[in-house]
Amino acid sequence: xxxxxxxxxxxxxxxxxxxxxxxxxxxxxxxWRLWRAESASxxxxxxxxxxxxxxxxxxxxxGADPRRAGSPRADQLMPVLTIxxxxxxxxxxxxxxxxxxxxxxxxxxxxxxxxxxxxxxxxGVVFGHAHGMAALSPDHAGSxxxxxxxxxxxxxxxxxxxxMQQMLQKAAMTEAPVYIAGETGTGxxxxxxxxxxxxxxxxxxxxxxxxxAIPQSLMQSELFGYERGAFTGASQRKLGRIELAHTGxxxxxxxxxxPMDSQASMLRFLQQGSVERLGGHEEIxxxxxxxxxxxxxxxxxxADGRFREDLYHRLRVIELRQPPLRERGADIDLIAAHAxxxxxxEATRRIRGFSTCATAAMQRYAWPGNVRELINRVRxxxxxxxxxxxxxxxxxxxxxxxxxxxxxxxxxxEGERTAIERALQRNRHRMAATxxxxxxxxxxxxxxxxxxxxxEDAVAARAARS
Numbered sequence: 440x441x442x443x444x445x446x447x448x449x450x451x452x453x454x455x456x457x458x459x460x461x462x463x464x465x466x467x468x469x470x471w472r473l474w475r476a477e478s479a480s481x482x483x484x485x486x487x488x489x490x491x492x493x494x495x496x497x498x499x500x501x502g503a504d505p506r507r508a509g510s511p512r513a514d515q516l517m518p519v520l521t522i523x524x525x526x527x528x529x530x531x532x533x534x535x536x537x538x539x540x541x542x543x544x545x546x547x548x549x550x551x552x553x554x555x556x557x558x559x560x561x562x563g564v565v566f567g568h569a570h571g572m573a574a575l576s577p578d579h580a581g582s583x584x585x586x587x588x589x590x591x592x593x594x595x596x597x598x599x600x601x602x603m604q605q606m607l608q609k610a611a612m613t614e615a616p617v618y619i620a621g622e623t624g625t626g627x628x629x630x631x632x633x634x635x636x637x638x639x640x641x642x643x644x645x646x647x648x649x650x651x652a653i654p655q656s657l658m659q660s661e662l663f664g665y666e667r668g669a670f671t672g673a674s675q676r677k678l679g680r681i682e683l684a685h686t687g688x689x690x691x692x693x694x695x696x697x698p699m700d701s702q703a704s705m706l707r708f709l710q711q712g713s714v715e716r717l718g719g720h721e722e723i724x725x726x727x728x729x730x731x732x733x734x735x736x737x738x739x740x741x742a743d744g745r746f747r748e749d750l751y752h753r754l755r756v757i758e759l760r761q762p763p764l765r766e767r768g769a770d771i772d773l774i775a776a777h778a779x780x781x782x783x784x785e786a787t788r789r790i791r792g793f794s795t796c797a798t799a800a801m802q803r804y805a806w807p808g809n810v811r812e813l814i815n816r817v818r819x820x821x822x823x824x825x826x827x828x829x830x831x832x833x834x835x836x837x838x839x840x841x842x843x844x845x846x847x848x849x850x851x852x853e854g855e856r857t858a859i860e861r862a863l864q865r866n867r868h869r870m871a872a873t874x875x876x877x878x879x880x881x882x883x884x885x886x887x888x889x890x891x892x893x894x895e896d897a898v899a900a901r902a903a904r905s
Contacts, residue, residue, distance in 0.1 A: 447570050448489070450474045450482060450496040450525065452516065454503035465559025471566070480596055480773055482519045487780060492524075495570035497562075499530040500541060501555060520548040526569030530555045594777055595770035599762035603630075610757050611637035616709075618694075618754050619732035621761030624809035627732040628692060630761055635688040640728055643687030648680045650701075651693035658701045660717055663708075669718025681714050684727045694754065695733035695740055699747070706750045729754065764806040764813060771801050774810060778817040779829070785818070791827045794891075796852040800831035826889055830856075856891040859884070 449471045451463065463473060474494075476482045482496075498516070520527060529552040535541045536554075545552050550569040553562065610617050611634045619627045628647065635645045653661055660669075664679030681689060691697070697705065708714055709729065713722045731754045740746040764771060775793060783790055793801075806812055820833035831837045831853075858877065866872035874884040 446470050446472050447567070448472050448474065448492055448494045449566055449570075450476050450485065450494050451499070452476050452482075452496065453499040454501070463559070463562070466563060466566070469559070469563045471563070478596060479516050479519045480594060482516075482525075483594055484777075486522070486524075487777070493570065493573040494525045495566040495573065496525050496527050497530050497566070498527055498549070499555065500535060500544075501530065501532055524573050526550050526566075526571075526573035528552060528565055528569050594773055595767055596773070597762075597767040597770045599766050600770060603759065603762060606757075606759050607634060608637065610634055610759060613757070614728055615756040616729040616731070616754050617757045617759060618737075619730065619759045619761060620737070621732070621734065622763050622809055623734045624811035625761040625763055626810050627734075627761050628690065630759065631688075631690045631692075631730045631732060634730060635690075635728075638688070638728070640687050644684050645688050645690065646680050646684035647690045647692060649692045651696035655698045655701075658698055659704065662701060663704065663714050663716055665717035666719040669716070673718065676716070679714065679716065681708060681725055681727060682716075682723060685725050686727070688728045688730060691729065691731040691754075693733050694731040695735040695737055695746060697746075702747045702750050706747060706753060709750075709753045764809045768802075771806075771813065772798060774813055775801060775817055778814045779821065782818045782821045786821045786824070788824075789827065790821055790824060790829060792829070794828040794830045794852060796831045796856075797829050797834055797836070800834065800836035804836055826891060828890065830891065852891075855887065859887060859891065 447470060449466065451473055466473065474485055476485065519525065527549045529541070529545045529549045531541060531545075531552055531554060533554050536552075550572050551565050553565055607630060617631075617634060619630055621627050632645060635641060648661060650658070660677070660679070662679050662681055664677050664682055665673050667673055667676050691705075708725075711722075712726070713724050715722055737746060737751060737755075741748045741751050764774075772793075779790065779792070801813070808815075816834050816836075817829070819835075820829045824830070824833045837853075859873075862873045862876045866876055870881055870884060874881045877884065879887075
């Protein structure tokens with residue numbers, strides 16, 4: 440009896456937006472399951488739906504030319520090119536191998552390359568090798584540094600996020616200190632974690648210290664550690680955060696809150712590359728990459744004398760700006776969908792998605808709490824929603840943007856819901872009478888109530904409170 444062939448997964452990305460590589464049909468006969476993707480977000484969504492699967496991936500570069508305006512750019516895929524459980528194979532023409540950007544892309548991110556078109560037998564061998572290498576990656580083994588981190592930090596295709604992704608990728612390839620600016624809730628720590636996991640230090644420690652959450656009296660000992668007997672209560676030696684991050688990355692969150700005396704000590708460490716524990720006399724060499732972030736205007740803090748200018752320039756060799764959510768347009772919908780899929784298991788019923796009025800309200804809202812606020816609102820709506828779709832009311836955004844332009848669909852959605860609620864109240868929640876009042880059948884009434892999350896008990900409760 441012939442042994443059953445194992446099914447393996449292949450992602451196909453065509454940079455020219457056309458059908459890729461002749462011979463792919465033959466891969467189906469070899470037991471491959473094909474997934475088409477057009478963007479990094481498509482791939483991230485696929486990884487979410489297949490959390491324990493590793494993939495081979497064909498990046499068909501035929502027709503891609505970064506010098507030509509409007510041409511697809513491979514750098515838009517940077518958020519997924521470094522995910523361990525994807526083994527990338529480049530598909531090129533023979534002439535493209537002479538182009539420096541193609542050579543760099545293959546060298547840095549791909550397990551192999553093939554010249555297209557070619558026979559499906561050869562493709563099967565090359566993809567099989569890439570798939571096998573992906574299966575050996577730490578990400579596939581359940582490492583916390585896997586695609587969940589990258590998905591949360593980098594999801595989005597707005598111009599602001601694409602620019603951020605490109606700068607982040609370049610920053611990851613260096614050892615220079617990186618300063619990440621941005622409002623509270625924009626995901627600065629996730630961006631720092633993404634830099635670490637794309638850098639040469641990815642297998643080494645990533646240590647975080649929140650400078651705004653530690654009392655000033657403890658900051659020195661937290662950063663630099665102490666020897667036994669250094670002060671009352673120091674019963675044993677303790678290593679500081681800097682020393683714990685040796686050979687890895689130290690992320691200084693809310694660096695703007697660092698006390699002045701600790702700023703001087705931090706500057707000395709950056710200049711000399713060594714630390715001295717409190718109560719000790721030994722200079723300890725430490726190799727660490729520094730990332731920092733804050734939501735305050737650090738330049739203004741320097742001008743006001745609250746932050747040392749020399750330390751500011753030491754930390755700000757490379758500056759990245761994490762864009763606020765209100766500047767990211769359609770990314771709001773992508774992040775909301777991502778949060779919904781992540782928290783769907785917490786719902787008491789199956790949630791199908793967002794209603795038109797919810798989508799319109801999310802686009803109008805200013806999101807002062809940024810991504811963190813959006814995720815929290817979606818999570819609460821998942822638990823509290825009465826219907827199969829999350830509405831603006833479930834998100835507590837029903838009053839948002841009343842003076843702003845709205846779409847006909849959003850207005851119709853809200854008007855329909857209001858008409859049903861008023862008819863129910865007029866007819867004391869009797870379904871037959873309400874249906875006659877509205878000129879529809881009872882079946883249609885029940886369907887509309889379900890669409891708008893108007894369960895009888897919920898409507899009755901709201902009416903009683905009124």
